[in-house]
Structures are given as structure tokens and as C-alpha cells.
Amino acid sequence: MMRRLIACLLLLSVAPIFVYPQSAPDPRSIDGFSTQRTLDERQLEEKFRAIPSPASAREHLRQLTMEPHIAGTKEDYATAIYVRDQFKSFGLAAELKEYEVWLNYPKTLPVLELITNRRQKLSVTEAAVPGDPTSTSPKITPLFNGYSATGDVTAPVVYANYGLPNDYEALKNVGVDVKGKIVIVRYGNSFRGVKAKVAQDQGAVGCIIYSDPADDGYMQGDVYPKGPWRPVASGQRGSVQYLFDYPGDPLTPGRPAIPGVPRLKPEDATDLTRIPVQPISYDVARSIIQPLAGPVRPRGFQGGLPFAYHVGGTEAVKLHLKTDMDYKQRPIWNVVARIPGDSEKDHLVILGNHRDAWVFGAVDPNSGTATMLEVAKGFGELLKQGWKPNRTLVLCSWDAEEYGLIGSTEWVEENAAELKANAVAYLNLDAAVSGPHFGASSVPSLWKLIRDVTKDVKDPKTGKSVYQQWQDHNREGRSETDDSAGEARIGSLGSGSDYTPFLQHLGVPSTDMGFNGDYGVYHSAYDSFYWMDHFGDPGFLYHVAAAQIWGTMALRLADADGLPFDYADYASQIREFFNETVRLSRRRNLAGSFDEKAMMAAIDDFAKESGRVERARQDAVRNGDTAKLKTINGTLIDVERQFIDARGLRGRVWYKHQIYAPGIYTGYAAQPLTDFRQALDDRNTSNAKESLERIVDALRRATTTLKQASD
């Protein structure tokens, strides 16, 4: 995945926590199924959940992670064939779907030299690790950033902390300008593409990104291979595409990268940086940062290397950085399998996971791929026993997610019309397993489904339900001063994985989930089978649990009489977002600049109508009122689509969702009510007014849509 879910959840801890009355789940009913049909569904689900096995998940992962398989390579192609053939062996119709997209590999090893009173060549590779057999592979890609520019620069170095706008503010306050300099920034607090863009905007001629041991190394715990955390000689690869501008193939924004679609000139693609960007390990970072002169670091800049950081900027310490990128149109391969539905064949429930990895990708993403194969095997078994889903199930193995959600974006762009009309939901799984702690992000309409399903799956370690364990683990992280008991928290969808085109471009209700843990080898050569076998999921029981949860969610969405969407939760979530943003606007003396009342009224109406539809749905399910359910289901599928505004967000039209999108600087994290919030950050009152009007319009459209079902 492009991002780490754990980091995202931390960033989202500002999201409100909702308190629900706790009640024991009623064993007789599953939301959306009548009492009678619940019995069949329970049997079916139990059959399904008995099929995924640790041994076969482990074997899939071993097969998938034997070689580095970056998007567009023959090793990547081999994994596509493996997945397709596995799908077929389970009895599913599956095919490869190819796109031609703009990708870079390093043509030669990047050059990094430290120039002080002497010249010293610095490492851009990761060391072999005793015990981990794949760590010695000669095929391991050097440390590089996807979509870095080619460049050859020599300049003084400035340490710019996390490389975000406020960091450059702090540098200015101590009199340091980065114009014409090379910045070294640490990973964390946002997506690396943001760091690259901000560095370029600030006038830096190059950007080095490293993993500081305070965030991602020994200060988190024992380092690999003694423990699961990042060792000194490990770096984090990853894309520096301006994902917040648009994802997918940089040369075909909004359109599929298929033959016949015209390409932008690369220099016209607005989601690409123009400066060389290079990731390094923290021992290499130490040799750059330790000799820096200049002012001592401002507050918040100190990391975990054992000396007082200075910000540099003087001639005393310079770097020579040379990157030589091989940019080309390259083929990538999605694998798509379909299980045709019965009564609602046109309606699609889509499961997706990407398959490409920066190196071996045991956690990211192939724990998800192994999980998907277990789910497919389960569906195949059910099919053999005569089951047929009401709605069509689609399983997608995406390619080139790491470069910028490319496989999913191109597919969504190609099938936009069908998806807009018929997609029920998109269920994403990226790094499915890096430990035992369940976490999820989702549109609020699917919160109840996630919670319900996790109540029906056992946590392998504790024997409690996954839900119970998830809630307990959430609680551990809270202080005594936090009064909130209640439900396990579910984050907001920002960006960084393949739900983005579905939700934020088309308005398809989406979820993202995984089991997280002490994952200190993200985007390194040590995200390997050996690591998974020893730290992430020894025994592979969490792969099985992930398959059980994912598959059960899909089954319920595919078979429910009345789709289990709850828009009352969505309404309360939007209310919370808005209240929080209003508070912010008050602190900034911007409160009078927009129509607060209109928004509150729109939320109220939406909430009221949501409640009405929910009651109608419950009644229709209970009474088996098929005609009514057809209307209601059609409505429920349409509601999220109303949050799409065809005009797109301000300055980045590909993003069209009015509630959820990544912020321009927040990176992976969602910035809910995006443009409205951005306008407040920019202190632009006319933008704030207009953005809120668009949100109000979207809410009104959604309310009107809901009315169709309750009328």
C-alpha cells in the first residue's frame, strides 16, 4: 500500500467517537435479512468461514513473495498469472486486464555523496539480514522513489523535519531559506508526495527522505531481525506522485490508459515532481545530519538520532545527488474475477487488493492477496455446493497501486458508467496483516456492517470476537480523562489505497480494513515472507480471520434482501465534522463568512430522511416486501453518488466527493468537508462560503434521493 493504516488511524484520532448503546447481538437476525433468511445466511457464512486455511494462506504468500515484483516487470506479470490461475482453479471466471502507463525505474544506481572537507559516497541500498533468505537477493531494487525526477544536483543541505509547510515556516523563523538547497526530511505525518511537492514549491533543488528512528526504528522497539522494527540500514521506498492532485496514470487523468486514449506530455502532467527525490536509511541520514551546522533545530524537529539536530544550510555540508530515471510507457496487469449474481445480477459488490510490491511485499500488499485467494477459494466452494449470490461479486487484483493507485484508477475510469449505475460497495484490503490488531476506515453508512461482521469472527489469539478485541485494544490506548466508552472507532477514508477512485471519484461506498501490528519494515526489502512468518503472523491465523471478515461482508452485501446501509450514522458523522469545523472557524474569526444555518438544516433533513428510510427498510425486510425492497436498495445505492459534484474539488477536479478526500497537505489522512476546510485554512471567506454551498447542495441531493425510497 502507499500508506500505513496504523499511521492513518493515529492521524485520525481527532475524529469523533460515537457512543452506541451496547447490546448483545441478536443471534436470530442479520441486518438486511428476514428472520427466516437469516438462518440460511448463517449456515452459508459458517460454511464459508470454515474454508480459509492457515496452511494455504501461508503457501500463497510464499509463492507471491519469492521475488521482488514491482509493477510492470515480468515478476509482477508472473504474480498476475499465479492469481488468475488460482481464481480459475477455484472455479471462478478470471481474466487479465492490461493498461499502458507511465512508470519509472532507476536506470542506474542513484548517486549520493556527502561533501564536507572530504567527499564520501553514501549507500542507497539495503543490507542483507542474517536469517532472512530473501534479503540477499541480487534482484532487490535499490532505494528509489516512484516518480522522482531525473536530476544531478550539488548543494548545501537543510534538515527540514517532516517537510511540511509549518516546518519551512519554522526554518524561516530561524533565518534559513531552502532555495537552491537540498532538503533532508523525515518520513511521517503526511504522504511523501506532499513532502516532494512542498520541497519543490519552497525552491529546493533536491529532496532526501529518511526514516527517523524516533518514528520508525529503534525507538519503537527491537529492530529486525531481533524484532519487527526498521533496522539502521533500511530505507522506505515509495511513490512521490502528487496523489492529492489526481491518482492513476499521470498521462491520462480521468481517462483509462488504454490504446486510443491520448496521453499528456509528461511535462504537462500536474501530478509529477520536477526535482530528484531519494529515500535513504537512518544510518546514512545520521552521517548527513550529524555534521550539519546552522541553528539548532526548532521545537519539534529533534528526532531519535543521538545528538542535537541542527538545520544546516551552510556551505560546510553539501550533498551531491544524482538520479537517472528510466521513464516509459509500461504494461500493468489487473486480474479480475466475476461471480455473476442472480436476482440483482447488474449490481456489483467489489473486493479489491493490489498485488504489486516495491520489493517482496509480504505484508504490503500480498498478505491481502493471500487473503483474497482464501476468500476466492471459499466462494468457489460455495458455488460448487450450488450457491449463487443475488448480486454479482467482483474480485480485483490491482497492479501498480504503489506508483499511484494506477490499476484500480484506470479500471474505474474505464468502467465508470457501469460502476456509477451499479456498484453497491467497494471493499478494499491492502496490507491485510502485519499483526493482531484489527482496524478499519469506512464511509459511515457501512460502520454497522463492519461492526456486525467482526462480532461474528473469532480473534485467533484471544478467542474473543474480533470486535471485542478491537474495542478492548482501542480502550487501552485511551487515557482516564477520555470519557468515551462505546463502539470501536472506525477511521475516515483519506487516500493511499485503491478505494480512492471508487469513493472519491465516483461515490461508491467503500471500506478498508486490516490487522495491524508492530510493522517496521514498510516498503523495505525486509517486508518479506521470513518477517511475516516470525513477526507479522506466525501461524497465519490472522490471514484466515481477515478472509473470514472480508468474505462475510461481501456475502452479506451480495445476498441481503435489504442492503445494510445506515445513513443515520453518515448524518451524525457529517454533523460532527461540521461542528468541529465551525469551532475552528470561530477560533479564526471566520464564523460569519458562511451559511451555518443552511448546513445545519441540510444535515437535519438528511438525518430525518435517513431514519425514515431505515425504518422502511426494516419493515420491508420483515414483511418480505420484494417490490419495496427493490426501490429501497436502488435508493441506497444512489445516495453516496449524490455526494459527487461533477465540477470536482477546487483546483483538482478529479476528486469529486464533497465529504471525503485527502487534504492537499494531509497526505493519507482524510480532510472531511474538504474544500470548505481548506478555505478556512486559507482564510478565504468567499471560497468557504461557496464550498459549503456545494456541500449543502450535495446533502440536499442525497436527501431527495432518500425520499424516493420512503415515499
Added chain:
Amino acid sequence: MMRRLIACLLLLSVAPIFVYPQSAPDPRSIDGFSTQRTLDERQLEEKFRAIPSPASAREHLRQLTMEPHIAGTKEDYATAIYVRDQFKSFGLAAELKEYEVWLNYPKTLPVLELITNRRQKLSVTEAAVPGDPTSTSPKITPLFNGYSATGDVTAPVVYANYGLPNDYEALKNVGVDVKGKIVIVRYGNSFRGVKAKVAQDQGAVGCIIYSDPADDGYMQGDVYPKGPWRPVASGQRGSVQYLFDYPGDPLTPGRPAIPGVPRLKPEDATDLTRIPVQPISYDVARSIIQPLAGPVRPRGFQGGLPFAYHVGGTEAVKLHLKTDMDYKQRPIWNVVARIPGDSEKDHLVILGNHRDAWVFGAVDPNSGTATMLEVAKGFGELLKQGWKPNRTLVLCSWDAEEYGLIGSTEWVEENAAELKANAVAYLNLDAAVSGPHFGASSVPSLWKLIRDVTKDVKDPKTGKSVYQQWQDHNREGRSETDDSAGEARIGSLGSGSDYTPFLQHLGVPSTDMGFNGDYGVYHSAYDSFYWMDHFGDPGFLYHVAAAQIWGTMALRLADADGLPFDYADYASQIREFFNETVRLSRRRNLAGSFDEKAMMAAIDDFAKESGRVERARQDAVRNGDTAKLKTINGTLIDVERQFIDARGLRGRVWYKHQIYAPGIYTGYAAQPLTDFRQALDDRNTSNAKESLERIVDALRRATTTLKQASD
């Protein structure tokens, strides 16, 4: 000082912030003086403030810090003579006051050996530092803790984080018991005496305390001599007396350590630890912690040394610790100067600062001593010009503060009757200057005085008033989400300096102040004249500002017609404390266990009566109603005394104040409404009820007292 003010202020950041209307100070009036008398007072103050000079402050500091001067030594005696003679040279009557108290020095160098597969002797001294001439002195005391026990122990080591109860809880949760082991704990988050007691209570046989670079070393900034922060080979000396039980001479609790007063047997003194406790530097700590096996550190345990901490507890890493303490009755010397008052001769305004230091003590405490000498010089000048204060001024240079506030406590215990009857206020200054940032802690009745005076003194660096700069600096530390504008914040008095016997034993209104900065040499050999000259206060202008503030406060208290005490502020502060504690009790489901209404009523009455007295005072000052003012002043002196309950706090009867005391585990930090809060922490509802009743009684007594003035 026994504590660092900066740490204390951080701990106190939970204290509520009060918002006052901001208005330009009225140049015509000083609180407590009639319009007419204000003119004279302004002239007098301006005369006074012109006298302190950087050059003479610098010279005093140089003289005072030439040699290490631990309490009870001949070098300490020499500083007493110096201070007395300076007082005399300014025309003040001054005398030495000697007590015989129980003190320890290391008889021989402590022995510390690391036992792994080999035996390695570890350093218990601090290295010489290039440039700092006193750092090479052979007289520098080795690293040791005041009131450590003599002991010789060999045992496995456990790393116990900050050594507080919740840290041992966390160790238990990972299966590590410290019984029979030596714990190594880091400084910070509480007073070191708490760490010693908790270690002993947990069954540890020895306790090592070190300064972690995350809290007090390179992670804070450049280390000495490049910068002001603690270098790798520096450790923090200090007392491990159980200050929270009682301060002063351990063998004469509650009574003065003078001839004829019987002494406890040392083994009966309840404020002494029975295990050896030893401070070390962080490079020595590194050699102990790095090899530790056992579980990886629990959350919050990681410090700034460059590896993942483990908690140890296995036979693989042991320590041999041998301390040989020379305990004796030793003489200490306070220096006390008096400037007799005129119309209210009996009433005392007391200024105090300690003089003894663990080594050279340039910041702690002799920046305060140099400041006191500048104040004394100023008073001497005024006297020569014919001035005589209304009330008697007393200047006290305390000894043996470092061991446990001994000089001040013995003097207070000796003069308890006079002080109870006549003390107007006690104004403490300990480490007066370590940088440019003003900070203060105080009883709320004196908040206005502190704010008023700092508005009349210029900040040397910015030219703004000290008040303005203080407020601006407070603001910098606040996030955008903090709505509070308003007055600069003043902390609560906990313990750790000489105000404790005055306020918490007798109920004398007290303040503590200082200019703080990047002070990374606390209780080390590098707290030297060279450090001050290069980092703390190059130019010595903040010494002058400190003298101006302190002296002006004393002058106003000595000369005011109507004493500038505001008990309305005290009432709101108590209300805040109570509201906060009630919220805590709700979270713990203990809210019904005490009489909330009675307390709210008592606060309301106290607030109402405070307002009435304040109006009466203002009227009487305006009208020059001398008779009325005599009554009002007598009342204002008596109010704080009503917060004293002769029965003392639960289990530690020396502490008698019902609002302010250090908590048992909070160390330096105040735990307001002490026993009530402690009962809630213990979840003891009958204690909570009874403790709150005592507080309510105290408030009622204070209200009754106030009524005498408004009747």
C-alpha cells in the same frame, strides 16, 4: 533548588488559565496606595530599581561560586560570612543563625560495577569540560544523593522508567518484579525522593538514577560546552529525602534543630530511605541499559539512547553498588538581616533564598543570592536616603535547602509563634536566573501583585515589560485549539524550595519566581560561573531584572496602606480545583461519596466575602481611613492562616495547609485540595468525605475571618 521551576510549570499546565479583561495599567495608582501616596511610592521604587547593577551582580556570583559549597562545609560557611558582610556593608543589621542537623557526605567514592560476562567499573564522577575553569577543580563532589543509605548490594538490574507507581504496574504487566533487584530509573516527572521511596516500597535493594538524553541531554539541544544542555558525562546530584513526609532536619520534625531539642534516632526518622541511591550520567546509564535482556520496554519507557530499551531483570546483567555515607550532626548557617519597620513594625515581609549548592551552584541557588545582594544594596541606599518601611523587612539566606529545605524549615519551626502572628508574606527566589523567561508560582491572593510589578519592570532583551514578554512567551507554547488568551499563567506552589515551611506548615502567603531558560546543568559541576556567563545570563541583565521585581514586590508589601491581597482570585482558583476534582470523581464513579453542595456553598460564601473586603479595602485606601485599614490589614494577614488545620494532612501531620501541598507521588508539583484528591486516587470514599469536610471547615474559617474586616 531541589527542583527545576521549568519542570514544575510544565507539570502544572493542567492548572486552569484565568482570563481577565486586559486594560492598560493606570499610571496614577498602585494597588494598596492612595493616589497621593502612589506618587511617593513610584519615586521610591524608581530610585530602588536604579541601584542593582549587572557588574556587581556578576561579581557577587563570581565570589559565591569559586568553590563547591555544600551545606555544612567550611566553604559553605565562607559564603555565609560573605553574605553577612555584604549585608552589613549596605548598612543592614545581619547575623548568622546556626542549627545542628543530620547530613551525609560520601565517606569514600561510591562503587558501581557492571557485571555481565565480565566485570566493569563505572564512573561516578563528572569529566572536566574544555573552557570551564572550575570544571577541573579537585574539590568537585562525586555524584551522590543526599540522604542515600549506606549499602553494599549486588543484584540484577531492572529499568523502571521514571520509577513511579504506574511504571512498576507496567513492569508487572510484562512479568517483571523488582523485589531483590537494583532498579535504574530516569530523572523527571517527579521528585527523586519519590523514586527512592517507591523503589524501596517495591522491594528493590538499590536505586540508580540517571538523566536520560530525551529529557535532559542532547535531545533538548546542544550539550555543554557547545550549548547549555547536559553533556553525556554529567549526572544530577540531589536529595532523596521523603520531602512529602516532612522537610527539614530529619531528626527534629516540627521542632527547631537547636541545642536542647531532643533528636529522633536516625532509624526512627520516617523521611529517610533505607536503600542506597546513586545518580549517574547518561553515558554510564547507556552501558547499563544497552545490554539489558528481558521484555522490550512498555509504552512510554523508551528514552533517547540510541537503541530499543529492554527492562532487564535477568541474571545476565547485574550491578554491584556500594555507598559509604558519612552521617553526622553538622552545623548549618542561615544569614538573616532585618530592616525594622515603622508604623507596623511587628508585621514581617520576608524575602528568602538559599545559598548552599551541590557544587558551584551558579544558577541554583546563587543567581538568587547575587540577586538578593542587589536587592539588599538597593534597600541600603533607600535607608541612607532616609526611607523607613512601614513593615519590617527580613532578608534570609538559607542553608541546606538542597538536603531538604533545612535552613528555612528550622528557622520557621523556631519562630513559628511570631510568624503565625505577624508574617505578611514570604517571597522566595531560588534559581533566580537560568535564562530570559519569567515564571512564577504563588498563592492566588498575590497573583495581581506579581502581575502588577512585572508590568513596571523592563525585560532587558525586548524592552517590553517583563509582564508583556512573559505573556507573549506563554502564548507561543499554546496551540491554536487553546482558546484562552488573557493573563500570563502563574503556577501552584507544590514543594521543592523554601516557601514550603512558610506556606504549608504555617499558612504564610508565599510566592516563588525566576527567569528560566535552557538549563541543562542542574545539580551538576557545570552549573558554574562560566555556564552563566556564556548561556544563562551573559551580561547579567536578568539578575538585575530579578532584583527589580523582587525588591519592588517587597517594597509594596512593606509600605502599602492597604495590603494588596486579592482573595477573590483565591476563591476562583479553589472553585477551579474543585470542579476539576469533581469531574475526576465522576469518571471514577465516586461522585456521590462527598458533600459537593456544602463545598460549593463554602466557596460561594468565601468569594462573596472576598469581594466585600476588597471593596472595603479600596474605599479605605481612597479615604485614607487608617483605623479601618488597620483592621483590614490584620484580617488579610489572618486569612491564609485559616487554611491551616492543626491536625495536618493524613499520615503526614507536618503538612497542614488544606489547599496546597505536594502530593505523595507528585513530587515537586502541587496536588491542590491535597487529601481530598488523594482519597479519590485511593478510591477511599470515607477519606474523601472527611477530607472535603476539613477543606470546607477551613474555607468557613477563612470566610469568618474576612467578615471581621467588612463588618
